[in-house]
């Protein structure tokens with residue numbers, strides 16, 4: 001029997017828009033699916049970044065210590081790919097949605113800067129950023145200049161150490177400030193909007209759970225089911241670039257209508 005694709009229905013979208021329009025405080029959590037329609041692959045799955053490699057061979061400090069040149073070659077490919085991509089309509093819809101809220105927090109597991117380039121401010125990078133490097137010896141953090149990729153592993157300009165990508169690998173702590181801010185936002189939000197993540201990696205996957213425990217509504221945007229889907233108040237089965245612009249417009253329309261005194265569009269003079 002063919003499996004029919006799950007697609008967000010109009011009533012799901014309206015239910016999600018109602019929840020967002022009635023909320024004051026928003027948490028948005030994004031993962032690699034958010035940038036898929038910009039041309040960046042996700043991690044897991046047959047076309048993911050990790051096809052053909054063991055995650056622990058590229059995303060752990062042990063792997064880096066064992067063979068820094070190999071790990072760097074893998075990251076250099078990704079860094080070069082990141083230079084040629086643009087934010088997609090989903091990133092831009094997130095930035096517009098945030099502007100509708102007095103208080104909103106955007107926490108991303110992504111190491112790209114596409115949210116910032118789409119206009120989002122104060123993005124919390126839970127797993128670091130690919131456009132920064134960090135010295136293994138003196139711990140200096142510096143912007144990744146193209147010249148640094150000429151020799152792999154790149155030498156630290158300030159000491160005899162080697163530089164590593166400034167990302168969070170398995171077994172490493174998340175940057176404390178951004179993570180604590182995200183946890184606080186999860187506890188305080190009225191709605192958590194979770195986009196393009198498999199919700200498999202902790203502690204980021206705890207954030208929607210914290211929000212739910214505090215009584216917030218959880219809206220998920222993902223073409224596939226995840227461990228979060230059964231607990232989501234609304235699961236919008238679709239892609240970020242398809243679903244988010246429509247959702248953002250619906251929320252803006254609802255808010256505008258409510259400001260005008262509750263008449264629904266098309267019924268104002270009825």
Ligand code: BJW
Pocket residue numbers: 030031032033034036037042043044045048059109110111127167168169170171172173174195196197198199200201202203221222223224226238239240241
């Ligand atoms: C679309 C789409 C479209 C497709 N639109 N959607 C509790 C329980 C169990 C394990 C643990 C636990 N706590 C900690 C752990 C261990 C570990 C962990 O979580 N392991 C699990 C895998 C089992 N966590 C850690 O080790 C973390 N550190 C830690 O806990 O430290 C403790 C500590 C404290 C104090 C001192 C010292 C230590 C660190 C986790 C770091 C994760 N790092 C990576 C690599 C970053 C660098 C890099 O980019 O290379 O982060 S792993 C990788 O997974 C990356 C991602 O950010 C992360 C999440 O992946 P994501 O984004 O969800 O991608 P996918 O591929 O999984 O999913 C994509 C989704 O998009 C899919 O659902 C698609 O359907 C969807 N999609 N197209 C919308 N167009």
Ligand code: ZN
Pocket residue numbers: 135136137138139140156157158159160161
């Ligand atoms: Zn150094």
